Structure formats: C-alpha cells, structure tokens
Amino acid sequence: MANLKLTDVEKTYAGAVNVLNNINLDIQQGELIVFVGPSGCGKSTLLRMIAGLEKITGGTLEIDGQVVNDMPPAMRGIAMVFQSYALYPHMTVRENMQFALKIAKKPQAEIDEAVNRAAKMLQLDPYLDRLPKALSGGQRQRVAIGRSIVRDPKVYLFDEPLSNLDAALRVATRIEIAQLKEQMPESTMIYVTHDQVEAMTLASRIVVLANKGIAQVGAPLELYERPNSEFVAQFIGSPSMNLLPGEIVGTGGQTTIKMVGGGTAVSDYPTTDADMGLKVNVGVRPEDFLETAGDYIFEGKVNITEALGEVTLLYFEQQGDAHAVIGKLPGIHAGLRGKSVKLSASPDKVHVFHDGVSLLYR
Numbered sequence: 001m002a003n004l005k006l007t008d009v010e011k012t013y014a015g016a017v018n019v020l021n022n023i024n025l026d027i028q029q030g031e032l033i034v035f036v037g038p039s040g041c042g043k044s045t046l047l048r049m050i051a052g053l054e055k056i057t058g059g060t061l062e063i064d065g066q067v068v069n070d071m072p073p074a075m076r077g078i079a080m081v082f083q084s085y086a087l088y089p090h091m092t093v094r095e096n097m098q099f100a101l102k103i104a105k106k107p108q109a110e111i112d113e114a115v116n117r118a119a120k121m122l123q124l125d126p127y128l129d130r131l132p133k134a135l136s137g138g139q140r141q142r143v144a145i146g147r148s149i150v151r152d153p154k155v156y157l158f159d160e161p162l163s164n165l166d167a168a169l170r171v172a173t174r175i176e177i178a179q180l181k182e183q184m185p186e187s188t189m190i191y192v193t194h195d196q197v198e199a200m201t202l203a204s205r206i207v208v209l210a211n212k213g214i215a216q217v218g219a220p221l222e223l224y225e226r227p228n229s230e231f232v233a234q235f236i237g238s239p240s241m242n243l244l245p246g247e248i249v250g251t252g253g254q255t256t257i258k259m260v261g262g263g264t265a266v267s268d269y270p271t272t273d274a275d276m277g278l279k280v281n282v283g284v285r286p287e288d289f290l291e292t293a294g295d296y297i298f299e300g301k302v303n304i305t306e307a308l309g310e311v312t313l314l315y316f317e318q319q320g321d322a323h324a325v326i327g328k329l330p331g332i333h334a335g336l337r338g339k340s341v342k343l344s345a346s347p348d349k350v351h352v353f354h355d356g357v358s359l360l361y362r
C-alpha cells in the first residue's frame, strides 16, 4: 500500500550502455500501472530497478516519501511475480505460499491465516496439498501470485506474468488478476506486458516507454483516443492506426485536410490561421473507417481481405506497400477483394500529426 515517485531516474549498464533517461513518474496508492513499449525499450529494467534487483544509476526512487535507491530488495516491501513462476518444485502449494513467512519466523497461526486468505482469493483451496507439477500453468501462476499476497507487500510488480500461458488460460488468468485487484483496491501494482489487451483492460494508467524515456502516460482510453504522437498512436491499438499524408486547407474549430492521395479529411482537432498549408499526417484507426459513396479520406483497391467473423480486415496498397492501409469493417465483406473502395471517418475519429506530434499536444 504505497505511493511511488520516480524522479529523473536513469539507467546505464556497465560498459556505458545507457537504456533509460529522465524517467519521471508519480504512482499513487491503489493504481495498477502498466508499462508497455517496443522490445528492448527498458520495461524490465525499470521494473527491476523499482524492485531493487538492478542499481539505479541516476535520479531517485521514493516509496512513501523515503528514498530507497540503496535499500536492499527485501527491505522495500515489494513482491515480484515473474513469467517463469519460480515455484519450489519439491514443495506443495501450501509450502510454497508459506515459505517467505516461515523464513521471517512469523507465528504459525498468522501464516495459516495469510495462506488461507490468499488461497481463497485465488481459488486455490482445492490444490493446497498438490505439488506444482500437478497444476496447470494458470494455477501455477496463481500460486506465484499467492506467494506474494501472503507477504502483504506495499507494491506488487508483475513481469509479463501471463506470457507462458496459452491463449485461453491467458484470458482466464487476466480476468482473475482484474478481480484480484478489485479485492485489494488499496494495493499498488506495476505490470509489464507485451499484450495490448492486458494493458487496456487492467491498467488504471499505461506508461508507454520508447527511445529511453516515457512517450506518454495516461488512462488506457486517453491514450487510445488522444495519443500525443504518431508513435503512441501506432503503438496502442491493433491493427495500428493508419497514417495518410495531407495538407491543411481549412482551419478553425475543425480542420480540413486535402489528402495527397485525393479526397478530403475533416478533423475535430482545432487549428489556427497559422496552420494553413501545414503538411500533416492524418491518422485514422482501422476500426474507425466507414465505407462511403460520398466524400472520402482514402480511396484504394482492396488487395486482401481477412474475414474474422465479427469484422473483416481490408488491406490496401499505398505507395507500393501492399498492406499499408488497413480498414476494419463490421460484418463479412469478402466480396470486396479486388474492388475499389472509398473510406471516410467521423471528424471526432480523425487525428492530425505534424512532425510526428499530435496537433493537440503542441
């Protein structure tokens, strides 16, 4: 149950390998913060620095107002759950969950109560006397989480806890983690994942890491609806937001953009007279495209269709790239393959970027 404050945190590995700079982040008690970002951007490094498993080479980390840079991991009141579970194979579920408390020489009655409470929360009661090898991957991960709950830590850190599970178990375990968080509203959690759905559904705020720093921090829908840059726009959401070049020809409360490929886009992003003629990229999410016979933002021949049942993905060519533009239309549209299609979007779904930066964040 803690607040965390990172101020100008930096990481340079031995050999002058600088991987993180200027990390400034306030995490309030009760938040579930998710770190996302491209592979190698430093998500695990940041998590490990918070845990105390990796030295912080610049800046400060405070937990509840106390600088903990030099505090050993065991003293920080932090529990970390890894993707590999790291359970003791020769101990039963109960013994695994008791272990840390036994080492801490807690009274047996207190240990039993903590283990029973965690087992109930995680629906592990029926498995307490089993060995880990007799459990499914999802159950093992629940034991790993249970082992941290019994310690009643100030902060929970999760490093891709679901990445070893198959698709169905991932969904089930993700929902369990969401329910667990609801049962522990006061606990602070930080979670690293590559999975968009985990980030969108679990996070109170998402931290997007890129280029050694924080690209944007915000509530999941804030990042989805108002990304501050082309990078965040394309990183959050799947398939990625389309970017189409154009030039501003009308300014004011709404902005009109003449598209390089023909057509016109109207966006609710406000602009001023000074923006006339500005070269921009218009961003439209695949799911926001609407098929139209009238004014269009993009017109192209459908190269490939993928019918997923509830939606059809349409892939269009742009400047020689066969899959450069993607539309996601509700329903089944397999017949559109090879046809020319015009797409528009509602002005509140049309994003505008200049030099990679959203016009809303200039």
Ligand SMILES: Nc1ncnc2c1ncn2[C@@H]1O[C@H](COP(=O)(O)OP(=O)(O)OP(=O)(O)O)[C@@H](O)[C@H]1O
Residues within 6 Å of the ligand: 013, 014, 017, 019, 037, 038, 039, 040, 041, 042, 043, 044, 045, 046
């Ligand atoms: N011990 C180390 N010494 C030197 N460089 C390291 C060390 N550990 C990690 N790195 C480098 O630091 C960068 C960040 O690594 P990190 O594992 O934190 O990234 P990540 O975002 O978690 O990646 P992924 O999504 O692939 O798990 C990478 O370029 C990595 O090669």
